[in-house]
Amino acid sequence: MLRLNTSGIGSRLGLKGDPVPCIQCDRREPGLSWGDFCTVCREDRRRKANRVAQRYAVIAALILAAWLLWKTPPTFTQRIFGAASVLLVYLIIRRAVSLIIQEYLPKELK
Ligand SMILES: [Zn+2]
Known part of the structure; x- marks a missing residue:
């Protein structure tokens, strides 16, 4: 009998199957997609982008x-x-510039 997986456990397990390395710091994190930044790197990039975006927003x-x-x-x-x-x-301006910088900020090699 065909049974649909409605509990979400299977998909959650599928997502958290193998830890995937971050493209910047090689920290392995479950639930990360390939070529993505880990939560630490993403937070770091967001902080840097917000700092620069705030300057542009104040000027505008x-x-x-x-x-x-x-x-x-x-x-x-x-x-x-x-x-x-x-x-x-x-x-x-602050939100838009922050998103653009987060998208195009080059990855740092550590
Ligand atoms: Zn990372």
Whole structure:
């Protein structure tokens, strides 16, 4: 009789079958796909990318803030919208640049 595996134990065991080495530090970790970074390396890359991305986001937000101060009339509503857009640009640029850097950061040989 054909029985579907609905418990998930088989797939979990299949995923954790053999520990796969990280492409950067050769630490073997179960559940890792081939050519992927381990959790330690991924966290390290994420921290480095966030540091660089924060700089780009601050620069972009400052440019937008200066432009808004220069171009928009100094009314309360305009200032509120300006502050909200500066905050939004900061968050979006930081997230986008961080993801791009994490994707294209070269692996370090240790
Ligand atoms: Zn690693």
